[in-house]
Amino acid sequence: MNGVSFVPALGWIAGSVIAVLMVAFAVVGIVLHVRRGADGSDETLGSCIRRTAICLVVALMALTPSVVTKTTSRVTSATDVVIVSDITGSMGVEDAHYGSEQQISRLDAAKLAITDIVNAYPNSSFAALSTGASAAVDVPLTPDTGAVRNWADSLHTENSSNSAGSSLDVVIDPLLRTLKSIRDAHPDDRIVLYMVTDGEQTVSNTRRTFSSLRHYINDACVIGVGSTTGGKVPSSTAGQWVIDPSTGQPGVSIMDEGQIKALADELGGTALITSSTSTVANAQITKQAQQWRESDTQKERTRVNPVVWPLAILLVVLLAWEAGAWVAMSRRLL
Incomplete structure (x- = not known):
């Protein structure tokens, strides 16, 4: 007109x-x-x-x-999925269950969760970060799901023998830069953040809040792997355990469910504790993934x-x- x-x-x-x-x-x-x-x-x-x-x-x-x-213009809103995986030494503890009674390491459970995430978002783009003593962007934003699957398969835990403790907030700064760059480059896209971790924080410093990331994301899910029973942390030397210097005995790592739920709350998302019956594939978050897929809208x-x-x-x-x-x-x- x-x-x-x-x-x-x-x-x-x-x-x-x-x-x-x-x-x-x-x-x-x-x-x-x-x-x-x-x-x-x-x-x-x-x-x-x-x-x-x-x-x-x-x-x-x-x-x-x-x-x-x-x-009237047509606007295509795609979905960008950012995945963060914990690779601290405690992720090597074999106390996790993921869709079965078989006991596997927390990192193996994380890899299965990442596979389910990729399957839940066809025709989407992905970015991936790993976090341990430090954090890094391992896969920049790409529509190549093969690159994300290869990244997940190649994940391995850090050398715990030289670790000075783990802190969950080391990933905030690189993650914030990644999310901001995606939002600036694709302002109409929807951004969904997934964090896979056992929630363990062993340093004495107060953890920084993740709430600063909420400005750049549309939804988030923090996936907990491990158990509240816990297990011994394997050392980089085969057959040996990481020794707790305060007791002189093998250290025991326990999944911190409280931290996982706190992270989800700070991100404005949901928490998912994996188990023999609870996985990403059958969780509510996967059903909600339908609304974050690519969509076409018309704007006058x-x-x-x-x-x-x-x-x-x-x-x-x-x-x-x-x-x-x-x-x-x-x-x-x-």
Whole structure:
């Protein structure tokens, strides 16, 4: 639908003032011509019409006539899934269950969870980060699901013998940069964050909140792997365990369900504790994944196109005519 409207380029105040002044000049010019005509003025009717037209054209240009056009554009909203996996030494503890009674390591349970996540989001893009003593972006945003699966298969735990303790918040800064870059590059996309961890934090420092990430995501899920019973942490040396320096005995790691739920709350998402019967594939979060898939929407936009150039051409012609008339009159006076 198209329409004509006035949208002053200089604003309504300045545009209106100029337009009123030009109309006033046109009226004054006509009045003076009528009065001078009775006294034998040499101003011709054509000159009066020309000068009046100049004033009226300038008034119209000040009001900036424009064509208003309404268009409908198609916007495709894709889904970007960001996956964070814990790779601290405690992820090697074999106390996890994932969809069966078989006891596996927490990291193996994380790998199965990542596979289910990828399967739940066809036609989506993925980014992946690993977090331990430090955090890094291992897979930049890509639609290549094979790259994410290869990344998951290659995950391994850090060397616990040299560990000074684990902190969950080391991933915040690189994760924040990743999410911000995705949002800036794809403002219409939906971003879903998945964190897979045992929730264990062994450093004494107070953990930073993850709430700063909420600005960049549409949904989040923190997936807990392990058990509240816990287990011994394997050392990098085969058949040996990480020794707890405070007791001199093999250290025992326990999944911190409270931390997992706190993380989910800070992210404004949900917590999923995996078990022999609870997995990503059969969880509510996977059912909700349907709403985050690619979707097409149509948005109506209004575009205003100023149409001043015909008036500008007319003004140039009138001014040239006026200049020619002045030159011709000057020669006659000489």
